[in-house]
Amino acid sequence: xxxxxxxxRSVRACALVxxxxxxxxxxxxxxxxxxxxxxxxxxxxxxxxxKPRPDGLSEIQSTFGPVCGDNSNGxxxxxxxxxxxxxGYVYYDPYIGKNVGGNIRGHVQFDHKDxxxxxxxxxxxxxxxxxxTSWSLHAWGAAIDTNSATNPVGQDHxxxxxxxxxxxxxxxxxxxxxxxxxxxxxxxxxxxxxxxxMHFQYATGY
Amino acid sequence: MRTRSxxxxxxxxxxxxxxxxxxxxxxxxxxxxxxxxxxxxxxxAGIAAVQxxxxxxxxxxxxxxxxxxxxxxxxxxxxxxxxxYVQDRRGADAIVLSTPDGSRILLQSGEAYxxxxxxxGAVAWGVDDRLVVRSTAGERTIAGPEPGGIVxxxxxxxxxxxxxxxxxxxxxxxxxxxxxxxxxxxxxRWHRLTAFAAGTDRxxxxxxxxxxxxxSVEFVVVRGRGSQDRPPSFSLWRLRGMSVHRIMPLGGERYxxxxxxxxxxxxxxxxxxTETWLIQRDTPDGLQTVGCGAVAVDPMDVxxxxxIGHAAPASAAGSNERTAPADPGDPMEAALLIGDFPSQVAxxxxxxxxTATYAGSMPVDVVQGGKGSTIVQPDRWAVVVRLPATTxxxxxxxxxxxxxxxxxxxxxxxxx
Numbered sequence: 214x215x216x217x218x219x220x221x222r223s224v225r226a227c228a229l230v231x232x233x234x235x236x237x238x239x240x241x242x243x244x245x246x247x248x249x250x251x252x253x254x255x256x257x258x259x260x261x262x263x264k265p266r267p268d269g270l271s272e273i274q275s276t277f278g279p280v281c282g283d284n285s286n287g288x289x290x291x292x293x294x295x296x297x298x299x300x301g302y303v304y305y306d307p308y309i310g311k312n313v314g315g316n317i318r319g320h321v322q323f324d325h326k327d328x329x330x331x332x333x334x335x336x337x338x339x340x341x342x343x344x345x346t347s348w349s350l351h352a353w354g355a356a357i358d359t360n361s362a363t364n365p366v367g368q369d370h371x372x373x374x375x376x377x378x379x380x381x382x383x384x385x386x387x388x389x390x391x392x393x394x395x396x397x398x399x400x401x402x403x404x405x406x407x408x409x410x411m412h413f414q415y416a417t418g419y
Numbered sequence: 420m421r422t423r424s425x426x427x428x429x430x431x432x433x434x435x436x437x438x439x440x441x442x443x444x445x446x447x448x449x450x451x452x453x454x455x456x457x458x459x460x461x462x463x464a465g466i467a468a469v470q471x472x473x474x475x476x477x478x479x480x481x482x483x484x485x486x487x488x489x490x491x492x493x494x495x496x497x498x499x500x501x502x503x504y505v506q507d508r509r510g511a512d513a514i515v516l517s518t519p520d521g522s523r524i525l526l527q528s529g530e531a532y533x534x535x536x537x538x539x540g541a542v543a544w545g546v547d548d549r550l551v552v553r554s555t556a557g558e559r560t561i562a563g564p565e566p567g568g569i570v571x572x573x574x575x576x577x578x579x580x581x582x583x584x585x586x587x588x589x590x591x592x593x594x595x596x597x598x599x600x601x602x603x604x605x606x607x608r609w610h611r612l613t614a615f616a617a618g619t620d621r622x623x624x625x626x627x628x629x630x631x632x633x634x635s636v637e638f639v640v641v642r643g644r645g646s647q648d649r650p651p652s653f654s655l656w657r658l659r660g661m662s663v664h665r666i667m668p669l670g671g672e673r674y675x676x677x678x679x680x681x682x683x684x685x686x687x688x689x690x691x692x693t694e695t696w697l698i699q700r701d702t703p704d705g706l707q708t709v710g711c712g713a714v715a716v717d718p719m720d721v722x723x724x725x726x727i728g729h730a731a732p733a734s735a736a737g738s739n740e741r742t743a744p745a746d747p748g749d750p751m752e753a754a755l756l757i758g759d760f761p762s763q764v765a766x767x768x769x770x771x772x773x774t775a776t777y778a779g780s781m782p783v784d785v786v787q788g789g790k791g792s793t794i795v796q797p798d799r800w801a802v803v804v805r806l807p808a809t810t811x812x813x814x815x816x817x818x819x820x821x822x823x824x825x826x827x828x829x830x831x832x833x834x835x
Contacts, residue, residue, distance in 0.1 A: 257751035261808075270694055270719055279650075279691070286648045287816050288832040289756075291793050297590065300796065304646075307753075307813035307832040315751045315834035318793050333593060338645040340595040341624055343585045344532055344545075344571040346674060346716040347723065349595040361593040403728040406510035411593060418722050 254319045262311040263397050269418040277306050277353035285354040286337035290314035293327040294376040295334045305336040306354030309415050317396050320388050329381035333361040356414035364410040371410045389413040453711035466677045467495045467502055468712025475712045489724045493717055494533045503534035503542050509724045514544055532571035543580050545570035550582055564602050564609040574628050580604040581636055583625040591619040599625040613663050620645050627675040627715045632682045635659040639674050676714040687716045694719040750808035755819055756794055756833045757826050758801025766800035773802055776822050794833040803835055
């Protein structure tokens with residue numbers, strides 16, 4: 214992203230430039246040789262970003278509001294291999310906006326693991342769980358599917374082959390739901406009787 | 420004579436249900452009270468339902484479902500002398516049949532849906548993509564018309580069965596509902612009755628078919644778009660013979676729950692505040708609440724046993740091959756993004772409006788997507804309003820949408 218014009222304060226931009234220069238200087242002073250891009254990004258694991266995860270329908274509704282509600286798709290980020298034709302946007306509730314758009318998307322990008330992502334990647338989707346009158350957590354913008362074409366419902370394992378054909382193991386599940394870096398999503402593969410490996414949701418008990 | 424028969428049948432039903440369902444352990448469910456002013460009216464409704472994990476209706480309020488641990492009763496169907504319902508378990512489910520001959524638990528091979536009675540005492544239900552019909556002649560399993568789909572909500576129409584069928588997932592819609600239609604099973608062959616529009620985004624669902632007193636089948640059709648953040652539309656439809664037509668739109672989310680003795684429709688209406696399904700009947704003055712409980716709908720107050728999982732780690736060791744990024748320690752900031760625009764000029768125009776809206780108090784940038792952007796795609800432009808780190812942006816999003824409604828559908832919270 215290139216900033217073309219700034220209106221208002223430019224304090225943050227200046228701070229970033231200063232930080233970049235300082236980081237560069239510090240790295241060289243310490244004798245660290247690095248040709249990697251200057252990875253300045255904020256990942257924030259505070260409770261302001263990784264917020265309380267609702268448990269059960271009552272908490273889901275009080276956290277995310279009505280199903281298919283206004284702005285349940287009010288946050289977005291741009292993902293590689295979002296669908297079969299290439300990159301695209303993924304939408305979700307702003308309650309998890311910083312966690313998904315900042316922490317998780319940032320981790321994948323700055324780990325240089327965009328190619329671990331393989332279509333389809335989807336978030337908000339106003340739909341029922343098939344055959345029921347229960348709404349999918351996607352209808353609250355509280356769940357994300359990733360690498361769905363190779364990780365369908367019912368498959369009892371994670372297929373970590375990325376869009377470049379290479380094996381990434383459980384890198385993506387680790388980012389979404391693992392103990393490290395720990396972004397607190399619940400992984401559908403942990404439903405023992407009806408595994409859903411593509412599915413990561415910011416709720417339990419539903 | 421008919422009235423006397425119904426009374427006898429109802430009494431038999433009460434007795435059987437009380438006996439059959441009065442055993443077993445209490446399910447661990449939260450209490451969700453039926454509104455106090457409803458009283459015992461659900462008994463008058465003459466239908467059974469699941470409320471607080473127990474069967475209610477037909478004076479079975481004191482009866483307890485015979486449930487296995489972690490199982491959930493759902494989708495109850497009654498006839499004069501018996502009841503049938505799904506015992507939703509972890510993994511494969513069971514169908515419970517309670518008749519004057521006793522109570523039977525029929526283990527299934529997969530996810531079971533919506534048992535339904537014929538006037539002659541046969542029962543039909545769905546199991547994954549198959550239909551099961553059980554009668555005095557035995558039990559038959561019939562493959563559904565859509566392999567990999569779901570057969571659910573069957574009803575008997577004479578000697579035939581009409582069932583809803585949900586299409587199998589696709590690569591574009593890898594999970595959840597996207598396309599339902601009604602199918603007729605006649606002479607062992609399936610005949611498609613409806614062809615509702617559905618695609619990658621637009622979807623149609625069929626819910627709660629019931630046979631009305633005149634022999635027609637009434638059902639609720641729900642239509643929506645997956646991408647839109649507004650509730651789908653609900654309408655009531657009727658199948659008569661092979662012909663289907665819409666009867667009326669419905670004001671909001673509700674599903675058929677059966678009919679009263681006078682033929683008036685009964686509805687299941689969700690009260691999301693209390694996670695309670697209300698049973699309401701049509702009256703000249705509108706809907707009147709007559710009871711509580713889930714009839715053909717799914718209880719809200721207990722989770723699906725298949726979706727109770729253990730929060731195990733995503734993986735074992737060996738997957739941390741990447742480098743952990745340094746944490747600058749700064750709080751993360753969100754931003755509002757208005758876009759995408761095909762040109763910088765177009766974005767500049769909107770940026771001026773946004774700047775004026777905030778009277779210069781908020782930093783407003785025009786940004787161009789490029790390789791590596793995570794908020795706007797390459798060769799598109801957007802306006803970004805940076806927000807303090809103390810907010811997740813949801814309140815500011817709603818406020819800006821209200822101020823600039825022309826762009827309301829083109830605003831998002833992002834992390835720049």
